[in-house]
Amino acid sequence: MDEYSVQEPLLSSQISVKKTSLFVSSVKWILKILIWVIFVAWIGVIFLFPSQFGNELLGKYIHATDGNPFGITGSLFLVLSGPVLVIAFLSIIHLIISGVEEFQHKKSSKYPSVSLWTFPVLVDGPFGVVSAAEFIGILLFVVYIVWALYAYTIKSLNRISEEDLTPMEERIWFLKLMGGHLGSMGLFCLAFLLLPVARGSVLLRFIDIPFEHATRYHVWLGHLTMVLFTLHGLLYVAGWAMEGNLLHALLSWKDIGVAILPGVISLIAGLLMWVTSLPPVRKWNFELFFYTHQLYVVFVLGLALHVGDFIFSMAAGAIFMFMLDRFLRFCQSRSTVDIISAKSLPCGTVELVLSKPRNLRYNALSFVFLQIRELSWLQWHPFSVSSSPLDGKYHLSILIKVLGEWTARLRGSIMNISEAEQPVSPSQPCPKITASVEGPYGHEAPYHLMYENLILVAGGIGISPFLAILSDILHRVNEGRPCLPRNVLIVWAVKRSDELPLLSTIDLESICPNFYDKLNLEISIYVTRESGPPLEEGDIHNVTISSVCPMSEGGGMSVLAGTGDNIWSGLYVISSTVGFVILLCMLYIFYINPFSISTWWYKGLLFFGCMLASIVIFGGLVVGLWHLWENKISAREEHKEERMKLGMVQHNEDVQNKNLFQKNHTSITTIQYGSRPDFEEIFGSISERWGHVDVGVIICGPPTLQSSVAREIRSQNLRRESHDPVFHFNSHSFDL
CATH class of the missing domain: 3.40.50.80 (Nucleotide-binding domain of ferredoxin-NADP reductase (FNR) module)
Structure with a gap:
């Protein structure tokens, strides 16, 4: 019998496994605690946002940060999108520290126990198989939706009661107020919607949830987000129809305030993606679903034009993380593979x-x-x-x-x-x-x-x-x-x-x-x-x-994958983010503030442009250096030798x-x-x-x-x- 008996674990004492030093373990635990603190605080801000206390607190915060060069855009971005980027930075450090260690085995436990992530709670129904941890996440979203609807309804009714309006005007105003509140709820859901589909995201890698699992969360959040945005649009449409100016309102494109037409275009793109993603349509024609889903570009750009820079900044962190992943995937997929x-x-x-x-x-x-x-x-x-x-x-x-x-x-x-015969001459294509x-x-x-x-x-x-x-x-x-x-x-x-x-x-x-x-x-x-x-x-x-x-x-x-080299992929995320801050700072200091640019949709377009330019310029520079570095260390002789051996095996x-x-x-x-x-x-x-x-x-x-x-x-x-x-x-x- 071999030394690795079936009666003993295959991890024998003769196998040397690098033990994590106390310092490295301490740093990893500190990073995890810090990430959880920031995440819980971010969720707390989102839950407080619909309440009167949350509004008063937000007003005090905006007033206190009024002196920054970015104005209200910078204030909202820092508190609502900034946590996503800070967590990404800390996750990069954690991945780099963990990446230098060898595989750490988990010893066989003498006391087996149930895990929230691996215990199925729901096994049938619209959500498929749902673990206990996923069920808790679903409950949190349900609680948020119910709480936000309640808080916004009370707030809207109190605001209407303070005005001297006719019953018809009260109904119209209530519809518009609730439509706006549903839109802000949709923005927060959008902040979560795009995180699961960033395939090589450092956030997914940190919590060790692969893309094939996260796709389910994207589907669930996609339905919720589109329900909120659809109700947001329908309530406004009903209000405008009751006023008798529906067509004029739908085609309006204001410089100061929300631009309606870009929002209509964005919602139509979202509805097309939503309808074609439903299981019957997707199974009937996958290509229709796949091609229609590329309208996410129209959806996001239309949203930026619709709400302007400071409202768009509420969900910009997650959108930026998705754009980072999408550009890296684009660079990786340009090369052909043997x-x-x-x-x-x-x-x-x-x-x-x-x-x-x-x-x-x-x-x-x-x-x-x-x-x-x-x-x-x-x-x-x-x-x-x-x-x-x-x-x-x-x-x-x-x-x-x-x-x-x-x-x-x-x-x-x-x-x-x-079955094809070999070409008779070298000039004949194979x-x-x-x-x-x-x-x-x-x-x-x-x-x-x-x-x-x-x-x-x-x-x-x-x-x-x-x-x-x-x-x-x-x-x-x-x-x-x-x-x-x-x-x-x-x-x-x-x-x-x-x-x-x-x-x-x-x-x-x-x-x-x-x-x-x-x-x-x-x-x-x-x-x-x-x-x-x-x-x-x-x-x-x-x-x-x-x-x-x-x-x-x-x-x-290509090694240009989000799950590739931790240092290079980390530099890519950090350099793009720093580049975005630099470009946005230059934009406000040298253009928006000196020339008193106040057009909402235009500032939203510039904000989105800075996001894209920072990824292409700053991130693209890192990607180029990454590509050159990997080419330099590639061993072509070993490659050819391995292919020859594989050919013999085949x-x-x-x-x-x-x-x-x-x-x-x-x-x-x-x-x-x-x-x-x-x-x-x-x-x-x-x-x-x-x-x-x-x-x-x-x-x-x-x-x-x-x-x-x-x-x-x-x-x-x-x-x-x-x-x-x-x-x-x-x-x-x-x-x-």
Whole structure:
């Protein structure tokens, strides 16, 4: 038996893990406390804003800061948007300090306990699976909306009662007052709306919420924000209609005060994005949803023109963070990436192996956004990474299931290239595939390594990230790296048996010889739409794989990702923010104040222009230096050597691939035909076998699968006894 027995954790005393010094730990805790204090204070200001006390306090604050060169714009920006940027700066410092440490394992706890983030509270309904922590967040937003509506209603009624108005005038004024208040509530929601979709944001990385999870929050906040903005517009429309000047009001564009027409344009753009993002429309025509969502530029710019600089500054911090991420993604996606190899499997799945630089960071649960220019210059599609960072220094693999028009065209292109004859002359063009990549994105820490016991539940192509997890664990076990898991159960539900060869993309024995002596690994497969093996046992996995190596002109994936180098990405955020303050200061000192510029919409346009210019000029300078630095340290010789080795592996893979499944998986795999996973039975069996431990459950599959697993986890945790395990729900699924 190997020294890493299945009876002992894979983290032995012989594995040296760098211990965090007391000073570094203290600094990290101070930063966390400071960030939480600023965040709570910011939330407190937002909650106080609708109240009379909040208004009086804000008035005193604006009066006290009246001497600054930015006027009321600077005062509001500092208190309502400034906290977002300050938290971003502190998060950068925290990430840099954490980045110099090696992976810190979490010891197996003798007292397993329920976590708010991994305990599912709601498993059905419009929100999908909602954890306890997410449920608390939803309740806070509900409390804010109810409280703000109550406070604003009382304030509006009190203000109307002080005036001598006719009943009709009172109704009209009440509608307009409440319309304005709903607009300010929408602005605060907008401040949160754009933070989750900043894919490589330092804020998401600090709290370790990957983009695929944060997308849900963006969807929830998007519905709430558009409801508030729509009611904001409807109340004003009703008031103007009662006055009899609806058309004139809608087309008005005031210099002093709110410009109505830009607001109408912004609201129309928002409504188009909202309607086309609804699930029925998105599923019916994804391209319509994707292209319409690019109207966010019109939405934000129209908002700046509509409300002017000082009101726009209330949500400018979050908008600025999103613009930072969007510009970095634009720079990263300009370069083309080598497709080292492409394979088309009969089950309708494509495997792409992409070139990447050695220093590109990602973990086994990362994902990338892929663009194939021969198919579309505008469409970007997300795919989970199916390879571990330890599989190779210079390549990254993804599995793509053919489910729609774009993926079908991709598979067709690969098949056409593989069937095409070689050009008869060098001048004859050879068909190719040109790829661009954004990412990788994902969890800041490889949280799958922090559970001693893992259950991986996959549906169909959802097995892709779990292949990366399994490869990562086996590499770490074989190389003696920090790694906690020792019991791993994979539950995989597929429709038909022709999907089973996906397991053959990973050779367990070659990664970690005699892995079954070092890891308790079980694979349970459920073929739901077949009553039995279509062929004789042993022949079902002998399938033909079409393989092709389309040589595309490009290089490795760009390292200009928000989740890349912490120092460079931090300098990018800081330099852009400082540049914005400098440009805004120069604008007010040398133009707005000397020339007494008072036009609201024009000042809003200038404010937005400063945001954009600071990112392009100051941030662009850092991005350029970052790019030159990374090119300088790239080792081209190592790149070529690795590609040659990979090419040899790909050449031999087709010969050996048909036997990999039988060689590596048969002894640890059970296949059941014509049935679905019975999670009550599965989790009950695990409870008896594994005992009083923490069990990490990661799900990658359709919403119905997630709901079934979450429901059983909730049931198991609620009725568990002292000797039963605690199951932790983690989803790796998301839908754009």
